[in-house]
Each structure stands twice: as C-alpha cells, then as structure tokens.
Amino acid sequence: MTALVRLRHNRVELALHELRRAAGRPLLLLHGLGERSPSAVPPHLAAWPGAVWALDLAGHGDSDVAIGAGYFCEALMGDVDIAIAHLGAVTLYGRGLGAYVGLLAAGGRAEAVRGAILADGPGLAGGGPSPASPAVSTAVGAAPPGGTPDPWAMYELTRDVRPPDYAATFARQASTRSGLDTALAVVGVNRPPWLEAVAQEPGVIEATLPDALALFAPP
Amino acid sequence: MVDSHGLAIAVHEWGDEAAPPILLAHGGFDFAGTFAVFAPMLADAGFRAISWDHRGHGDSQHAALYNWEADLRDAATVFDSISFAPMPVIGHSKGGSLMLQLADALPHRVSHLINLDGLPSRRSFPDVSDHQRTKLMADELTAWLDHRRSLADAQRKPGTIAELAERRSRMNPRLDMDWLRYLVTIGAREDADGWRWKIDPTLRLGGFGPWRPEWSMMRLPDIGVPVLAVLGTEVDPMGWGTAAADVLSHLPPDGRLVMLEGAGHFVHIEKPREVADMVLELLA
Numbered sequence: 001m002t003a004l005v006r007l008r009h010n011r012v013e014l015a016l017h018e019l020r021r022a023a024g025r026p027l028l029l030l031h032g033l034g035e036r037s038p039s040a041v042p043p044h045l046a047a048w049p050g051a052v053w054a055l056d057l058a059g060h061g062d063s064d065v066a067i068g069a070g071y072f073c074e075a076l077m078g079d080v081d082i083a084i085a086h087l088g089a090v091t092l093y094g095r096g097l098g099a100y101v102g103l104l105a106a107g108g109r110a111e112a113v114r115g116a117i118l119a120d121g122p123g124l125a126g127g128g129p130s131p132a133s134p135a136v137s138t139a140v141g142a143a144p145p146g147g148t149p150d151p152w153a154m155y156e157l158t159r160d161v162r163p164p165d166y167a168a169t170f171a172r173q174a175s176t177r178s179g180l181d182t183a184l185a186v187v188g189v190n191r192p193p194w195l196e197a198v199a200q201e202p203g204v205i206e207a208t209l210p211d212a213l214a215l216f217a218p219p
Numbered sequence: 220m221v222d223s224h225g226l227a228i229a230v231h232e233w234g235d236e237a238a239p240p241i242l243l244a245h246g247g248f249d250f251a252g253t254f255a256v257f258a259p260m261l262a263d264a265g266f267r268a269i270s271w272d273h274r275g276h277g278d279s280q281h282a283a284l285y286n287w288e289a290d291l292r293d294a295a296t297v298f299d300s301i302s303f304a305p306m307p308v309i310g311h312s313k314g315g316s317l318m319l320q321l322a323d324a325l326p327h328r329v330s331h332l333i334n335l336d337g338l339p340s341r342r343s344f345p346d347v348s349d350h351q352r353t354k355l356m357a358d359e360l361t362a363w364l365d366h367r368r369s370l371a372d373a374q375r376k377p378g379t380i381a382e383l384a385e386r387r388s389r390m391n392p393r394l395d396m397d398w399l400r401y402l403v404t405i406g407a408r409e410d411a412d413g414w415r416w417k418i419d420p421t422l423r424l425g426g427f428g429p430w431r432p433e434w435s436m437m438r439l440p441d442i443g444v445p446v447l448a449v450l451g452t453e454v455d456p457m458g459w460g461t462a463a464a465d466v467l468s469h470l471p472p473d474g475r476l477v478m479l480e481g482a483g484h485f486v487h488i489e490k491p492r493e494v495a496d497m498v499l500e501l502l503a
Contacts, residue, residue, distance in 0.1 A: 010370040010421055011283040058284070068226030068274060069292075070284035074428055078367035085368055108360040131434050134324035136288075136295045138224075152224070156288055166429045172353055173360065 002039060004062065009075075009082040015062035016083050017054045024050030025114060025218045028083060028090040030098030033123025033157050034149045036061030044209060045093060049217050053090075055083045057101065059153030065143070069152035073097075073126070073160055077104035084112050091216045096121025097157055099188070100167070103198060106184060107170030110177035115216030117209070118195065120188035127159040129193040164197030175203025185212035221271075223296040229278035230297055232269045234262025240301050241502075243270040244294065246312025246337070246457070248390075248418060250277030252405040257487040260495035266502075271297045273314075275419035277406060285422065287430070290317055291324070298328055305444075307331035307502055311487060312457070316435045323438040333498055334448045335486050336458055338439065339432035340465035359427050366423060373420040377413030380404065390424075390457050393483040432459075439469040446474035447501045449494060455483030475501075 003018040017037045019029070027048045031037055037054030045052065056063040057076045080101060084090055089112045094102030099118035106116035140151040174183040184204040186195060198204055207215070220227045231251040241261055243254050251270035258268040272279035274293055282289070294317055298306075307330050310318030315337015322329040378386070384399035391399065407414040439446070448466050451458070466476050477497060482489045 008371050009367065011281075064283070066283035068224050068280075068282045068284075068289060070274075070282055070286045070289035072284065072286045072428070074363075075284050075367075078364060081364045081367065108364050110357075131437075134320050134438065136291045136321060136324045138292050138295050138299070156286065159288065161429050161434075163429050163431075169353070169356055173357060176353065177357060 005086065007082050007086055009058070009079050012058045012064045012066055012079070014058065014064070014079055014082060015056040016086065017056070018051070019054055020052040022049070022051045026051040026053050026087050026090050028080070028087065028092050029054035030057065030080065030092060030094035030102050031060065032096030032098055032121030034060070034154055035095070035122060036148070045213070047210060047213050053083070053087060055080065056148075057098070059150035060148050063148070065147050065150040065153075069150065069156055071150075071153045071156045073101055073104060073157070073162075076101040077108050080105040081109050084109055088112070089114050092116040093119065094121075095119045097123030097126075099124060100126060100162060100194065103167060103170050103174070103184065106178070107173035110174050110183070113174065113178065113183075114218075115180060115183060115185065115212075116174070117185045117187055117212045117216070118198070119209070120190050123157055124188070124190055124195070125192035126157065126162040126194075128161065129163055131161055132159075162192070162194040164193045167194035168197045168201055171198045171201040171204055175201065182215060185215065187212050221296055221300045223274070223293040226274055226282055226293070227280040228274065228293050228297065229272045230269060230300065231271065232267060233258040234265075234267045236267060238262075238265055238267040240306045241266045241268050242298065242301070242306055242308045242318075243268060244308065244310035244314025244318050245270060245273065245276070246314050247273075248276070248422070248424065249311070250406050250417070252277065253402065253488065255401075255405070257491040257495060260491060261498065264495070264499050269297070269301055275422055277417055281419040281421070287317075291321060294318070294321055295325065295328075303328075305330040307333065307498075309333040309335065309498065310337050311335040312337050312459075312484065319435060319438045319442070322444065323441045326443060329444055331445045331501055332442055332447070333501065334446070335494065336450055336461065336484050338448060338450075338461050338466055339435050339459045340461045356427065359425070363426060370421050375415040375418070375420045377410060377415050380407075380414055383407055383414050383416065391485065393453065393455055394485060394488060398488065436465065436469050439466070439474075440471055442471050442474070445501055446471055447497060448474065448476045449479055449486050449497065450476070451479050451482035451484060451486050451489070453481065453483040455485075458484035
C-alpha cells in the first residue's frame, strides 16, 4: 500500500506517491508520456537503498488535467520542483518524457538534485530537434475514463521541440552547479538528438542502471 | 465568449456584423481593448473588426498552463466562430508571430497577412559568451522555479488608475499617460483595495525555453497571400528590435515592408491613421 501526498503547482494539484518508506535520500521516479507512477517499487530499482517516491506529472495518473491544455516540459520541471520542495534533495530516475523533464530539473534545481538517471521510455524524443511544418489541431481523441492521461498532453508533448544545444545547457547547469563529479547518468539504449548531445557533456556518463543506482546512492 | 477546449475566450468586435470580417491579434501582456482606436478606423472603412483576448489576458479565462500551440488553437477557435472563408488578419507583436504561423499552418483561412512589429529576428538578440550564458541561465532558472513555487493564490498588486498607468508606462514609455489611464479602465478591474490588471498574475515577462526567434521568421517566406510588414524605426523596450534587412531577406514575392518613421513598437497605437490607411490600401 502506498501513501499519497497532494501538492499544488499553481492551478494543478499533483499526486506524489510514497512507494517505499526508508531513511536516506529519496529516489524520485518520473514516468514516461502517457504513463503513471507505478504502484510499487519496480524490481529493477529495488537496489536503491533509501526511500522511493513517484510523481504523477500534470495531466497524468492521479494529478490534475490542465483545462485547455498548454503543456510544456519546463512546466513539468516545475512539477518536479514542487515535489523537491516537499521531499528535499532527491535523486531522479526518469523514463522517456520523465528523462527529459528530469534533465531540466537537474539543471534547474541543481543543488537539490543529487544525480539524475535518464532511461528509455515513452515520449523520449518529443517533437525532435527542430520545428516541423506547423499544424493547428483543434481536436484530439476523447479522454479515457478518469481523465488521464490527458489526450492533449499526449498530443502536445509529442510535438515540443527539444534542440540538442538547449538540452546541453541543462546538462551543463547540472554539472557545474551541483558540485557532483557526475550529475547525470544515461542508462537507456535510445539516443534522440537531445540525449546524444547531453551524453557528450562533461559530468554525464553512459552507464548500466545498477551502476548508476550505486553511483548516486547515498553513503 | 467562445469555448476553446474548456477555456472561455473573450471576443470583441467593432463595426457592422454583416460587413466583411478582419481579425486582429494583440501582443503579449496586451488585450483586445488596445485596438480601441485602431479597430474603429477599419470598421468605419466598412469592415467588421474582430479581436479576442488571449488566454490569461483581458477578459479571457486564466489557464493552468500556457504555450504557443494553445494560443494557436484559441485563435483557430475564434476563426471558426466567425467564418470558414479566408479573411485578412492583422497581428501585433506576439499576435503577429501567432498569425504568421497560423497563415503558414492554415493558408486556406487567411486572405491577407499584416504584421505589426511581430517578426522576431535572430540578429536582434545579443551575443553573449558561453560562461555568461550559463550564469544568466542559472539565475533565470532559479528565479522562474521560485516564481512557480510561489504562485498559489498569487494576485496582481493593487493600485489607483494613475499608479497602474505609471507602472505600464515603464514598458510602454512611448505611449501617452491619458491612453495608459484609459487602458487601465478596460484592462484592469476595480477590487475593494484598488485596481488590478486582469492579466493572469502567474504570467511573467521574459523567461527561457527552447524557442528561437528564427523559428518565427522562417515562416515568412512560405506565405502565399499578400503580406504587409510594418516596423517602427524607434527603439522600444517591448519591441523585437528587428532589422529591416532581416525582414527583406525573408519577405515572400510581392510582400511589402514599411518602416514607420517616428514610431516604436506600438505602431497602431502611435500612428493609427497611417497604419489603418496602409491596411486599407492592401485590402482595396
């Protein structure tokens, strides 16, 4: 059974799930696009020695949908920062969209993110490295029962542009401002252009998941 | 009001409802009421001038989140509420950029494109060293995240009409005080403790993101309908500082650029008659 904490980011109420109660810096899980927080610590993360929490990003899981949409990854970084305000320093584990948002949070709140692990998952590439032909869609499919994942979030967050040099600036923020020798660990197989650029930055390593968990685990 | 995916968007109009429509898009931190002098000139010339308050601005509903795509959808929803026939569009500043992208994405909806200082160009953004950029970015990120943490129940600062006009004049130094005081009476509401701008208090100027100014300018050569671009020659804090050369190199065939002497960013407010005449000439 997991505990649920409700947090507010502007007009969106977020759901933060406690998956494992333990002493020590928490591992905070960020799901992929269209996913939700798992209901238990996944076996591949069981080696983390401390507490484990998972955040439902806006429009996902038990968090609110943004009426009229307008989803963008910097706002989701803000969601993560609201969770950090509640939890204190964390290590991030992000899948897909959560990996990109985790990168932004690691750069944006470098002093409170003690390592971020970037993993494969839905929504990793976003809308690619540069703008596509513009389109204006005024309709998406119906929302599923319960409202999440918000189909507008699924639409917008597969179209947002993720320039490699922009992503790299967040990696640089994370490595220069966190004080960590290694601030980011890329553990996935896929390398969309933004992640390829991030992987080249100082302070970023490519590693296996067990090694990344061991590296960032608090002593 | 029109409903854009659950959000109420306020639509304003001037002129005869049966007249041919022309759509006006305001700039960021403005509202449709800023066309209060310019739009009636188009109405007097036989047009139905229609504008809307962008989400979070003027009388439109405040949203949880704001992005460019959502503003475009709101604009398309306003189009749909008027006519499916192509119509002329005028956009100022952010509204100019929006209408440019809309004309590229939905060319069957636009008959003429008029852009009033809404063409951000690459060279107008200062070059800074990587080291400086990293530092600026750190400050900006921290400030933005701190702002997001502080938003619950945020309100705009109250004041008298004169105080709100004075505050706005810092970003609109070329506009006269009588006009700014008038804007307060339509762009602000009177609460028990004073006047407050209606704009969503969670919105703030500046910020960061992946967006590049050239992503807007790159749309301009695509446009296949008559294009008029107007830039003021005077430097203005809210302006893009766009250079004529940047526009000329991207203008589509038969497109026209007018440099308006003695005007700043708000060309349609500073020189409404001249701009209206240029528009009417294009539409004649």
